[in-house]
Amino acid sequence: MRTENDKKSPEEKPWVRKRHRIILKLVYFPGKIYTKLKCHAKTDRFLGDTSRQYLILYNHQTDFDQLFLGISFRFPIYHLAMEDILSNGRISDFLRFAVAPIPIKKQTLDLKAIRQCIRVAKEGGSVSISPEGHRTYSGRTCYINPSIAKLARMINLPIVLFRIEGGYGMQPRWSNVVRKGPVHAYPSRVIEPEEIKSMTNDELYEAIKEGLWEDEAKLDYRYESKKTAEFFDRVAYVCPNCGLSRHYAEKDIIRCTTCGQEIRYLPTKELQGVGFRSPFRFAADWFEYQNDFVNRLNPADFLKKPVFTDECSLLHVILYKRKEVLRESASISLYGDRIVIDEGKPNELLLSFSDSPVTMLGKNRLDIYHEDMVYQIKGDFHFNALKYLNFYNRWKNVNQGTPEATYLGM
Numbered sequence: 001m002r003t004e005n006d007k008k009s010p011e012e013k014p015w016v017r018k019r020h021r022i023i024l025k026l027v028y029f030p031g032k033i034y035t036k037l038k039c040h041a042k043t044d045r046f047l048g049d050t051s052r053q054y055l056i057l058y059n060h061q062t063d064f065d066q067l068f069l070g071i072s073f074r075f076p077i078y079h080l081a082m083e084d085i086l087s088n089g090r091i092s093d094f095l096r097f098a099v100a101p102i103p104i105k106k107q108t109l110d111l112k113a114i115r116q117c118i119r120v121a122k123e124g125g126s127v128s129i130s131p132e133g134h135r136t137y138s139g140r141t142c143y144i145n146p147s148i149a150k151l152a153r154m155i156n157l158p159i160v161l162f163r164i165e166g167g168y169g170m171q172p173r174w175s176n177v178v179r180k181g182p183v184h185a186y187p188s189r190v191i192e193p194e195e196i197k198s199m200t201n202d203e204l205y206e207a208i209k210e211g212l213w214e215d216e217a218k219l220d221y222r223y224e225s226k227k228t229a230e231f232f233d234r235v236a237y238v239c240p241n242c243g244l245s246r247h248y249a250e251k252d253i254i255r256c257t258t259c260g261q262e263i264r265y266l267p268t269k270e271l272q273g274v275g276f277r278s279p280f281r282f283a284a285d286w287f288e289y290q291n292d293f294v295n296r297l298n299p300a301d302f303l304k305k306p307v308f309t310d311e312c313s314l315l316h317v318i319l320y321k322r323k324e325v326l327r328e329s330a331s332i333s334l335y336g337d338r339i340v341i342d343e344g345k346p347n348e349l350l351l352s353f354s355d356s357p358v359t360m361l362g363k364n365r366l367d368i369y370h371e372d373m374v375y376q377i378k379g380d381f382h383f384n385a386l387k388y389l390n391f392y393n394r395w396k397n398v399n400q401g402t403p404e405a406t407y408l409g410m
Contacts, residue, residue: 014123015078015100015116015119015120015123015125016076016078016100016120016123016124016125017100019097019098020076020098020099020100021075021076023098023099024070024074024075024076027070028070028071028074031067031070031071032071034067035064035067035068035071038064038178039062039064039170039171039178039183040170040180040181040182040183041064041068041170041182041183041184041185042182042183042184042185042186043068043071043072043185043186044072044184044185044186044187045071045072045074046072046073046074046160046187047187048160048187048190050073050074050075052158053121053124053125053126053157053158054073054126054127054157054158054159054160054190055121055126055127055128055129055152055155055157055158055159055160056069056073056077056126056127056128056129056159056160056162057128057129057130057131057148057152057159057160057161057162057208057211057212058128058129058130058161058162058163058164058212059130059132059136059141059162059163059164059212059213059214060130060132060133060134060135060136060142060164061135061136061164061167061168061171061214062135062164062167062168062170062171062183063171064167064171065130065164065167065185066079066128068162068164068185069128069162069185071185072162072185072186072187073126073187075126076099076125076126077125077126077127077128078099078100078101078102078117078120078125078126078127078128079099079101079102079127079128079129080101080102080103080104080113080117080127080128080129080130081095081101081102081103081104082103082104082105082361083103083104083105083317083319083320083374084317084361084362084365084367084376085101086101086103086320087317087318087319087320087321087322087323088322088323089321089322092320092321102116102117102120102127103116103320105319114151114154117129117151117154117155118154118155118156121155121156121157126157127155127157128162129148129151131144131145131148131208131212132144132212133145134360134410135173136168136173137172137173137174137235137283137287137386137410138168138217138235138283138284138287138288139168139169139172139214139215139216139217139269139282139283139284140214140215140216140217140284140287141209141212141213141214141215142410143407143410144205144208144209144212146201146202146205148205148208149201149202149204149205149208150201152196152204152208153196153201153204156193157193158190158191158192158193159190159191159196159208160187160189160190160191161187161188161189161190161191161208161211161212162185162186162187162188163184163185163186163187163188163211163212163214164183164184164185164214165183165184165185165214165216166181166182166183166184166216166220166221167183167185168214168216168269169181169183169216169220169221169223169269170182170183170223172283173363174231174232174234174235174363174364175227175230175231175232176230176231176363176381177225177227177228177230179223179224179225179228179267180223180224180225181221181222181223181224181267182221188211189211191204191207215284216269216282216284217269217281217282217283217284217285218282219268219269219270222267222268223267223269224267225267226251226252227250227251227252228251228252228265228266228267229249229250229251229252229253229254229263229264229265230249230250230251231249231363231381231382232247232249232254232265232283233246233247233248233249233254233382233384234363234364234382234383234384234385234386235283235286235287235290235384235386236249236254236286236290236384237290237308237384237386237387238289238290238293238294239256239258239259239261240261240279240280240286240289241256241259241261242256242258242259242261243293244307244308245257245258245259246258246308246384247384248382249265249382252264252265252266253265253274261273261274261276262274262275263278263280265283269282269283270282271283271285271286290390291390291406291408292406294390294391294394294408295394295397295406295408297336297394298336298398299336299337299391299394299395299398299399300336300337301336302335302336302337302391303335303336303337305335306333306334306335306340306343307334307335307336307387307391308333308334308384308387309331309332309333309334310331310332310379310383310384311329311330311331311332311379311380312329312330312331312332312377312378312379312383313325313327313328313329313330313377313378313379314326314327314330314341314349314375314376314377315375315376315377315378316373316374316375316376317367317374317375317376319374323376326375327341327342327347330342331343332377332379332388334387334388334391336391336395337352337353337354337395338350338351338352338353338356339351339353339356339358339368339388341375349375351368351370351375353392353395353396353399354399355370355371356368356369356370357369357392358388358389358392358409359389359409360385360386360388360389360409360410361376364379364381364383364384364385364386365377365378365385366385366388366389386410389408389409389410390408390409390410392409393407393408393409394408
């Protein structure tokens with residue numbers, strides 16, 4: 001029998017706490033002023049019944065998206081949060097205390113996260129999910145897994161579709177700079193339980209996709225900065241002139257280090273060739289060209305020599321606790337079927353795609369799941385993690401017998 005001094009397990013403690021509402025009230029007005037001054041964001045207030053609970057689905061564009069949600073809804077929302085966010089020691093402890101995010105593991109069907117979403121709903125809380133699972137790199141809404149419709153039914157709450165427009169222009173995922181330009185965040189549609197019941201899963205999925213679709217590959221507003229192109233090399237690794245290549249981006253110029261071709265990133269979000277006509281008008285056009293290029297490759301052609309080699313740090317992620325540096329400086333080599341750390345050295349680490357799933361975090365970090373370890377690859381500011389994720393998913397598609405599949409993990 002448990003005594004009064006025994007602590008309750010996490011499963012027994014309530015997830016939804018009164019302090020979350022108090023903390024929200026304390027940060028609401030400072031947060032509203034901050035997003036207005038920093039992001040130039042207009043955030044519309046949710047005008048629905050705030051005494052009810054909701055499942056809030058939103059398109060993921062900026063580092064500030066959860067803040068936009070908090071300003072719009074003005075009641076506590078329990079956000080799904082990637083394991084990496086909750087593996088940062090005391091910072092993660094504070095987040096768990098203040099807002100109690102629901103942890104989810106990437107690259108897996110996280111049944112525990114699903115159970116915790118349902119648990120929060122049963123306790124009277126509202127849940128928010130970005131169905132994309134990633135921030136957009138191109139300005140267009142990322143792939144949304146059809147399983148979101150089934151998950152929404154399981155959580156069994158009214159669905160609010162929350163749209164963010166202009167977020168990519170203001171803060172592209174690949175950039176460290178917040179640009180001056182308009183952002184609009186607002187609840188666009190409420191799908192009531194009765195309507196959800198009348199829909200098939202396919203119909204609900206299409207309604208979610210349509211409601212969250214945003215394409216910023218268009219001329220609308222200007223987003224001013226002296227560093228419009230800086231760190232675009234986190235995205236670009238296929239040159240339209242010479243194929244697989246390295247790029248270097250600073251100020252407003254993206255330069256291929258192989259052929260020297262330069263492309264300027266304009267405040268209008270357009271791309272302009274320096275001394276030639278750019279084949280791409282927007283970043284999304286380059287992004288899709290790059291995906292098409294990779295989807296024409298045969299991973300078996302890249303088994304003998306590395307496609308790319310980078311310098312990085314190697315960390316061990318102790319899930320939901322902390323990170324430990326294993327190697328301050330290491331070499332990472334990408335092949336068609338594997339990643340090799342410090343190749344040819346006594347401490348070589350071979351991570352085969354067959355048993356080491358790869359995922360990407362933040363602007364340019366990699367997590368690789370190998371046996372009971374989670375390795376994190378962290379390079380410098382210009383490190384391109386996207387190519388590793390894309391090559392992994394190309395190998396996966398070919399290995400699973402679906403070489404025509406085009407989804408490359410982003």
